Structure formats: C-alpha cells, structure tokens
Amino acid sequence: MAQCPGKNSWPELLGAKGEDAEKKIEKENHNVDAVVILEGTPVTKDYRCNRVRVWVNRSGIVTEVPRIG
Template sequence: MFDDECKGKDSWPELVGGEGKVAAATIERENPLVNAYIVIDGYDSVIENFCCNRVWVWVDKEHGIVIQTPIIG
C-alpha cells in the first residue's frame, strides 16, 4: 500500500479510538507533507487513487471517533 516515493511517517495505528479532529491535527503535525481528511464512515465517499500527500481519517458518524488506522494513500 505504501509507495516508496512517499516520505515521512505513513501510518498512525495509535490514533484508532481517539477523536477524529485531534487525529487529523496529529497526522499533519507528525508528517507535514500530508493533508489529513476526516471521512465519516457510511456517509462520505472518497477518491480511491493513491496519493502520497493524503491521509483519510475514517470516523464513526455518531461520535467522530477514529475507527481504522489512518495511512497515507
């Protein structure tokens, strides 16, 4: 999944279970080469192409809690 051309930290498993907004800020702070986008599971859709400067932060609709490991892509 992770492209050799991508730079910096590429996944954040430690953010699962935390608040989506905090997770997005943490991701962008830990890897300033990426933009983190909050995506509501079951509600929002995403582009499926791979991109080194993008991280989807999947959250549950009810509480905004991160439900899967955010990774570059």
C-alpha cells in the first residue's frame, strides 16, 4: 500500500454526521477529497491517496472509520 501524506484515518468520526466528518477530514488533510457515500453503494476498488470515503447509514451517520483509499 502506498504511503500517503498527512493524516490517513479518522476513528474519532465514527458515529458523527457524514457532512461534519467530510469537512473535518478535508480540514485536517488538504491532500484529500472526502466523499459521503451511503452504505451498500457500489464503488471502485482502486486505492487513491487523494480520496477518503465516508460511509454513512440512511440517517447520515458515519458507520465505518473513514480512511484514505
């Protein structure tokens, strides 16, 4: 796995609102774009240092630790 610059995971955001998590991630690591995604949505499996997926449930709550990938 490639070594990506800056913070690469945000366990403290588990249970937070997806939109709030997105803003915090992008503030703490300017190299990434955070994307809020509903659980179960199909996504590509490629690894990218500039992407953080923020998985949320139907209530918009983060259900997985956001991490670069």
